[in-house]
Amino acid sequence: MVERSFKILQRFGNQVPSMASCSRCHYKFLTPSKLQRDPIRAEQYLREKFGLHECKGETLGDPVGPRMIRRT
Numbered sequence: 001m002v003e004r005s006f007k008i009l010q011r012f013g014n015q016v017p018s019m020a021s022c023s024r025c026h027y028k029f030l031t032p033s034k035l036q037r038d039p040i041r042a043e044q045y046l047r048e049k050f051g052l053h054e055c056k057g058e059t060l061g062d063p064v065g066p067r068m069i070r071r072t
C-alpha cells in the first residue's frame with residue numbers, strides 16, 4: 001500500500017510553493033496566482049486541497065482493502 005503524502009513539486013522563486021502533488025495518485029495541486037507572493041498561505045492552500053482530495057487509486061496496483069465508495 002502506498003502511503004498518501006503531500007509533496008511540493010515546484011516553487012515560485014524558490015520560496016512559494018506553486019505546485020504540489022499527492023504521492024499516491026499523483027494528482028496535482030496548483031497555487032492560485034493571488035497567492036504567488038505568500039509562501040505561508042500558498043502552502044496552507046495546497047495542504048488544504050490535499051486534505052480534501054480523494055485519491056483515484058484504482059490504477060495503482062494492489063487494492064488496499066474494502067473501499068467506501070460513495071455514489072450520488
Ligand SMILES: [Zn+2]
Nearest residue numbers: 022024025055
Ligand atoms: Zn491522491
